[in-house]
Structures are given as C-alpha cells and as structure tokens.
Amino acid sequence: MKVTRNDIEEYLRHCERESRLSRHTVRAYRIDLGQLLEWLRRKGDTELDEAAIKGYLAHLNAKYAASSAKRKIASARAFAAYLSHERKTASPFAGARIGIREPQRLPRTIALGDLARILEPSTEPQVVKSALSRFLGLRDQAILEVLIATGVRVSELCLLDVEDCDMRGRQARISGKGSKERIVQLESEDTLRALGAYLGAREEWAARRPGALPEGARGAVFLNRFGGRMSEQAVRAVVSRRARRAGVAAHVTPHMFRHTFATMLLEDDVNLRYIQSLLGHSSVKTTERYTHVAHAKQREVLRRHNPRDAVRAAKI
The missing domain is CATH 1.10.443.10 (Intergrase catalytic core)
Structure with a gap:
C-alpha cells in the first residue's frame, strides 16, 4: 500500500469530520503519520507493507520510549485500516506481529x-x-x-x-x-x-x-x-x-x-467500575492501574505499622 501526503491529509479530514476526534488527537495523528511518511521516504520507498512495518517498529523502539512507540504504531495501524477500507485491500497490519512491552509505571499522586x-x-x-x-x-x-x-x-x-x-x-x-x-x-x-x-x-x-x-x-x-x-x-x-x-x-x-x-x-473501597465511570475510561483495564498504587500504599502502611514488629518491640 503506497502512502502519500494527500492520503494522510484526507485521513485527518476524515478524523475531524466523520469520526469527530478532538483537535488534540488529530494533531497527534498528524505528527505521527508525518514521521511515518518521512521514514518511508528516507528508506527510498513509500510502500507500507509488513516488512516496512517491522522496520518502522525497530526504528521506533530504538528512538522512543515504549509508550511513544506504542502510540505511533497505533496511529499507523488506524491510518492503514482507513486506507485498506477505502481501497478495498487488506491492511498490512493484518499479518504483522507488534510486540511493544510498555513498562508498568505507577501513576504519580499528590501527598x-x-x-x-x-x-x-x-x-x-x-x-x-x-x-x-x-x-x-x-x-x-x-x-x-x-x-x-x-x-x-x-x-x-x-x-x-x-x-x-x-x-x-x-x-x-x-x-x-x-x-x-x-x-x-x-x-x-x-x-x-x-x-x-x-x-x-x-x-x-x-x-x-x-x-x-x-x-x-x-x-x-x-x-x-x-x-x-x-x-x-x-x-x-x-x-x-x-x-x-x-x-x-x-x-x-x-x-x-x-x-x-x-x-x-x-x-x-469504592468499586473499580464506579471509578471507571467517573474517570470516563472506555476500559476497566485502564482504571486497574490504580490498584497498583493502592497496593503500594498498603505495603507502606504495613512496613511502618506491621503488628509483628509491634509484638517484637513489646518484648524489648
């Protein structure tokens, strides 16, 4: 599947008018897809196929943090899906295996x-x-x-x-x-x-x-x-x-x-589903990351106030 600047601009207009995505999302897509096109041009061929995807993934993993690489690949996948639908062809991502393992980062909270x-x-x-x-x-x-x-x-x-x-x-x-x-x-x-x-x-x-x-x-x-x-x-x-x-x-x-x-x-002890609804998360999996913070707090509490340590202190 050949990729051109006009293809990208057409897709971005589709995102704005049909999908009604926010201007921030469209701006991020414009940056990500512009970088994809530039990478394809540098290698001398704007054909986006499975081999190109593997090469681009290696490029992203070498240059960006896992979270950024994951977002840029997601942008490319959505763009390819749009082109394949318009051109009645299979997406090059259909057979590609994408393996980006994003490290678990605990959300930062305020004391x-x-x-x-x-x-x-x-x-x-x-x-x-x-x-x-x-x-x-x-x-x-x-x-x-x-x-x-x-x-x-x-x-x-x-x-x-x-x-x-x-x-x-x-x-x-x-x-x-x-x-x-x-x-x-x-x-x-x-x-x-x-x-x-x-x-x-x-x-x-x-x-x-x-x-x-x-x-x-x-x-x-x-x-x-x-x-x-x-x-x-x-x-x-x-x-x-x-x-x-x-x-x-x-x-x-x-x-x-x-x-x-x-x-x-x-x-x-508020139910995770309620928190998901309050935050506007599409998936409860996104909300579940806060359980790691709660577990970290529990560990800190037990580290400072463990009953077993209190028993040992009483014997001294």
Whole structure:
C-alpha cells in the first residue's frame, strides 16, 4: 500500500469530520503519520507493507520510549485500516506481529498534606487586589477544586462551558475523549462554593467587557486574562504556580489531581467500575492501574505499622 501526503491529509479530514476526534488527537495523528511518511521516504520507498512495518517498529523502539512507540504504531495501524477500507485491500497490519512491552509505571499522586496546602485559598488582603487579580484568584481556586473533586482531564476542564454546569443540580456535563459525554457530581461544599464564587465573578467581569470575548470563548467556564478560553498549558501554569506558593517541592501537574482522585477513591473501597465511570475510561483495564498504587500504599502502611514488629518491640 503506497502512502502519500494527500492520503494522510484526507485521513485527518476524515478524523475531524466523520469520526469527530478532538483537535488534540488529530494533531497527534498528524505528527505521527508525518514521521511515518518521512521514514518511508528516507528508506527510498513509500510502500507500507509488513516488512516496512517491522522496520518502522525497530526504528521506533530504538528512538522512543515504549509508550511513544506504542502510540505511533497505533496511529499507523488506524491510518492503514482507513486506507485498506477505502481501497478495498487488506491492511498490512493484518499479518504483522507488534510486540511493544510498555513498562508498568505507577501513576504519580499528590501527598495529602501537599494537596491541602495547594488547595488553601490565598490569605492576601482583598483590599489591595485589583478587579482582575480578584477574578484570577477566584478562577485559579475553582480550577483546583474542580480538578480534585471530579478527576477530570485538563482537556475536559478547558472544554467546560457554563451551560454544562448545573449548580442547583450539583453536577456538570463533561465532554470526554472520542466525543463521549458523562455526568460528574459536584458534591463537595468547598468545590461548589469556589465554583459558584468564580462563576459570579466571571459574569461580572465579562459584563464589563461587552463584545470583547472571542466567539469561541463566550460560553467557556474558565477564561484567561484576555477573555479567551483557557488553554491546557495555562491550567498547568496555574497548578504549578499554586504548588510553588504552597511550598511543595515536587513538580505537580493537573493530571496528578486525576491520579490522586482515583487513588483516594480506591483506597476508600469504592468499586473499580464506579471509578471507571467517573474517570470516563472506555476500559476497566485502564482504571486497574490504580490498584497498583493502592497496593503500594498498603505495603507502606504495613512496613511502618506491621503488628509483628509491634509484638517484637513489646518484648524489648
């Protein structure tokens, strides 16, 4: 199966219009498939067959971490499946054996004490704050509260619209991966209070900027200082800044809030299927990785508080 740049662009348009994949997924596909085409061109033949797949897999394993190689092969497989369907031919992946063993990595969580300090609202005197500073302070607090109370992905947080938030019903509609929607409950009083205060300030702030909000941001919950919808990078900056101000030495990311949310639920004996639903995982296998974190916590507890050690200490 010959591969051209036009084939890739046609496939990406299909992903956007027919499959309705997110722009982040389409962007990742564009990068991965562009690298595949470049590799094929360097070897002097743009034919994608089983031999080429084996060679490309060896190239990926030599150059990238297992997780990256796995994603790039998955992108190539999906692209080949599309081409084979369009051309009524067999996919070159049909007989290929793909063996990428990704090492087990435990999700990184935030220590409870560190999390409490990060979530502590600013104690700076309100009188010295400008309207913009107050707005941004309330926004940042709401971001942190929503992250830990719902376990949403940073991309889902940025896509959240005002109409998705039902404050009276104490819930929010989340647009997840693959255009899948789910409802998350907002049952924490701290979270409801922080989000409610921010939404009120947001409404006042937006009212003072008539017509200034960009078209794509008018319904967005979380706005930047210029009135645009917040980017994922901006949310990461908020989390990092609050962690530094709280004196937390570890590098904290928005996704660590998601890991912490899931791990704390699991440690509190919440059924794995419920956690899967809350996180929006398509497969429970993805959720099961949090059991490794829970087991690690159990080991630490028994290492520090093992009854047998206590018996031995009593004899001394």
